[in-house]
Amino acid sequence: MSQTVRIALDAMGGDHGPAVVVAGAELALARRPDSKFLFFGQTEQVAPLLAKHPALQAVSRLVHADIAVRMEDKPSQALRSGRRRSSMWLAIDAVKKKEADMVVSAGNTGALMAMSKFELKMLPGIERPAIAALWPTLRGESIVLDVGASIGADAEHLVDLAVMGAATARILLGLKRPTVGLLNIGVEEVKGLEEVREAGRILRERPMPDLDYVGFVEGDDIGTGKVDVVVTEGFAGNIALKTAEGTARQIGGYLRAAMRSSLGSRIGYLFARSAFDKLRERLDPRRANGGVFLGLNGIVIKSHGGTDAEGFAAAIELGYDVVRDELLAKITAALGRGVGGEPQQALIGAAS
Amino acid sequence: MSQTVRIALDAMGGDHGPAVVVAGAELALARRPDSKFLFFGQTEQVAPLLAKHPALQAVSRLVHADIAVRMEDKPSQALRSGRRRSSMWLAIDAVKKKEADMVVSAGNTGALMAMSKFELKMLPGIERPAIAALWPTLRGESIVLDVGASIGADAEHLVDLAVMGAATARILLGLKRPTVGLLNIGVEEVKGLEEVREAGRILRERPMPDLDYVGFVEGDDIGTGKVDVVVTEGFAGNIALKTAEGTARQIGGYLRAAMRSSLGSRIGYLFARSAFDKLRERLDPRRANGGVFLGLNGIVIKSHGGTDAEGFAAAIELGYDVVRDELLAKITAALGRGVGGEPQQALIGAAS
Numbered sequence: 090m091s092q093t094v095r096i097a098l099d100a101m102g103g104d105h106g107p108a109v110v111v112a113g114a115e116l117a118l119a120r121r122p123d124s125k126f127l128f129f130g131q132t133e134q135v136a137p138l139l140a141k142h143p144a145l146q147a148v149s150r151l152v153h154a155d156i157a158v159r160m161e162d163k164p165s166q167a168l169r170s171g172r173r174r175s176s177m178w179l180a181i182d183a184v185k186k187k188e189a190d191m192v193v194s195a196g197n198t199g200a201l202m203a204m205s206k207f208e209l210k211m212l213p214g215i216e217r218p219a220i221a222a223l224w225p226t227l228r229g230e231s232i233v234l235d236v237g238a239s240i241g242a243d244a245e246h247l248v249d250l251a252v253m254g255a256a257t258a259r260i261l262l263g264l265k266r267p268t269v270g271l272l273n274i275g276v277e278e279v280k281g282l283e284e285v286r287e288a289g290r291i292l293r294e295r296p297m298p299d300l301d302y303v304g305f306v307e308g309d310d311i312g313t314g315k316v317d318v319v320v321t322e323g324f325a326g327n328i329a330l331k332t333a334e335g336t337a338r339q340i341g342g343y344l345r346a347a348m349r350s351s352l353g354s355r356i357g358y359l360f361a362r363s364a365f366d367k368l369r370e371r372l373d374p375r376r377a378n379g380g381v382f383l384g385l386n387g388i389v390i391k392s393h394g395g396t397d398a399e400g401f402a403a404a405i406e407l408g409y410d411v412v413r414d415e416l417l418a419k420i421t422a423a424l425g426r427g428v429g430g431e432p433q434q435a436l437i438g439a440a441s
Numbered sequence: 442m443s444q445t446v447r448i449a450l451d452a453m454g455g456d457h458g459p460a461v462v463v464a465g466a467e468l469a470l471a472r473r474p475d476s477k478f479l480f481f482g483q484t485e486q487v488a489p490l491l492a493k494h495p496a497l498q499a500v501s502r503l504v505h506a507d508i509a510v511r512m513e514d515k516p517s518q519a520l521r522s523g524r525r526r527s528s529m530w531l532a533i534d535a536v537k538k539k540e541a542d543m544v545v546s547a548g549n550t551g552a553l554m555a556m557s558k559f560e561l562k563m564l565p566g567i568e569r570p571a572i573a574a575l576w577p578t579l580r581g582e583s584i585v586l587d588v589g590a591s592i593g594a595d596a597e598h599l600v601d602l603a604v605m606g607a608a609t610a611r612i613l614l615g616l617k618r619p620t621v622g623l624l625n626i627g628v629e630e631v632k633g634l635e636e637v638r639e640a641g642r643i644l645r646e647r648p649m650p651d652l653d654y655v656g657f658v659e660g661d662d663i664g665t666g667k668v669d670v671v672v673t674e675g676f677a678g679n680i681a682l683k684t685a686e687g688t689a690r691q692i693g694g695y696l697r698a699a700m701r702s703s704l705g706s707r708i709g710y711l712f713a714r715s716a717f718d719k720l721r722e723r724l725d726p727r728r729a730n731g732g733v734f735l736g737l738n739g740i741v742i743k744s745h746g747g748t749d750a751e752g753f754a755a756a757i758e759l760g761y762d763v764v765r766d767e768l769l770a771k772i773t774a775a776l777g778r779g780v781g782g783e784p785q786q787a788l789i790g791a792a793s
Binding site for chain 2: 226227237240272274281282307308309310311312313321323324325327328329330331332333334335336337338339340342343344347348350351353354356357358359360361362363364365367368
């Protein structure tokens with residue numbers, strides 16, 4: 090890794106395109122000054138924006154890309170039309186060519202996943218990528234994965250998710266041996282999906298020096314921070330993540346209405362203003378923006394498509410921290426130690 | 442239906458057993474005075490509790506049951522040991538024998554489902570039961586189903602859920618033609634599970650006079666009340682429900698901490714006290730306690746196992762309202778009209 094962290098950005102991704110990407114990079118640079126940026130996008134759109142931010146422009150290079158992957162493109166369609174010439178592809182390619190340490194895109198998730206898999210390939214022994222989210226809890230933060238990279242998972246894929254999630258928690262949360270739970274619909278061993286039960290059996294029986302498997306957890310255990318890592322397949326994980334975001338917004342709405350409901354509550358609001366400001370910051374979904382794609386031979390960060398500059402900056406900073414802490418090498422080593430079996434054994438040499 | 446609503450209660454179900462069931466019935470009776478109760482449970486435990494509530498005792502009958510289904514029993518085990526003699530079985534049996542209009546249990550969900558299916562049988566054309574939850578939203582309330590009756594669903598089962606959910610919304614929410622959405626992980630038609638996409642195609646193409654299918658919805662659309670009925674299979678639905686409950690508790694914790702954080706916030710709290718009380722009531726998960734089992738030839742209400750008397754009363758009152766509004770006859774009629782096909786056609790005569 091170079092001295093600075095070199096960040097490739099898909100300038101055309103997301104609902105708001107280059108305006109949010111450039112402004113987000115400016116904010117991230119202020120907080121992570123040893124960053125360099127590679128922007129990929131349409132020159133006529135991106136160059137004027139960069140020109141307005143001289144400090145950012147000084148540490149950035151802009152590479153022209155003809156094509157922008159659209160949010161509604163199917164992954165196969167995006168691969169056909171965007172290969173080798175879309176901003177998303179070229180940004181990923183910079184990581185492959187070691188010109189960047191990581192890539193951030195707010196674009197089409199399916200296309201980003203397909204292109205990343207195609208270009209960067211998977212880590213040995215891992216068949217499918219996963220998206221890990223940092224989830225704010227009453228105890229601090231937990232890692233929840235997969236929150237939408239792929240639908241369905243057999244027992245071995247769930248075990249891989251546990252190992253990758255624990256490696257991520259060790260780095261991002263600074264834990265030695267993170268606790269891991271399998272998301273299920275009932276804590277009794279008799280309940281839930283067959284593959285979740287089988288994954289639980291494997292996690293109990295196989296030696297796992299890098300994680301502490303504690304059993305099944307339910308949806309309401311995520312927010313309390315009962316475990317450091319919550320493992321589930323991508324359909325249920327995405328629904329859990331979005332339901333929690335929606336519930337937080339809903340309660341924020343109730344709270345605003347309650348504070349406006351009477352003269353007393355309006356006076357009370359004025360007295361408690363700074364407490365409300367802190368609470369608002371705590372509930373700000375932009376703070377937790379950015380999912381880490383795990384299982385790939387390279388670091389790819391997915392930002393929410395609809396985020397603003399502050400949210401996009403949070404995604405960049407998440408990627409920065411992952412690079413600084415050498416997440417990838419640590420996951421590879423953990424897969425070698427934790428999962429066992431033929432393909433993983435070969436990794437011990439490769440990673441250490 | 443008789444003049445009064447006759448309610449069978451599994452007095453032994455739930456984490457707290459008869460104490461909560463009897464106290465809950467007392468509260469429900471105060472608010473629904475034209476109720477009668479049939480308690481099933483161990484006489485030596487239930488009789489002394491009833492004796493303390495003379496008004497309740499006057500409209501109640503206690504039937505002794507030797508066995509209590511345990512929370513950790515597998516459904517098959519509960520059926521083997523509890524058939525014909527557990528409090529849960531006997532309470533369901535009272536509905537079958539038309540001695541009660543509905544049954545409420547806070548016991549083991551899987552056992553309640555298995556016994557209900559075995560005793561009451563399914564409505565014609567429906568293969569599997571579903572649990573529908575009343576979900577508080579920014580617009581009012583929505584029906585979400587299935588929240589945990591069974592895992593996985595093919596396209597036709599999802600369509601059945603849509604029809605049953607819409608019938609429930611017409612009754613419990615008083616809507617003429619409820620809007621219905623399929624829970625998915627992305628609103629684009631290209632995304633999500635194959636069976637969800639196929640169900641979407643059927644709901645768009647088949648004539649559905651009693652519901653208005655609007656397309657896919659995501660987890661964060663539930664709390665905004667984007668649609669009146671949210672349809673999903675039981676694994677994802679249960680995780681969504683519990684994640685929302687957990688998030689509400691988590692934010693309640695943040696809010697309490699924020700209000701205690703400074704002198705100003707404590708003064709503010711005093712001024713805004715009544716607004717906070719209203720908010721607390723709004724977030725009280727006990728208010729939404731009770732899931733309706735749909736698809737059965739009889740009305741079965743599942744209460745949360747860990748609830749208190751106030752929550753158990755809410756479950757009883759939900760069942761009372763369902764009985765009063767003749768939900769079952771209306772679902773049967775809607776299945777005949779809405780779903781079409783051979784087996785359902787026969788229902789039109791039966792229901793009208």
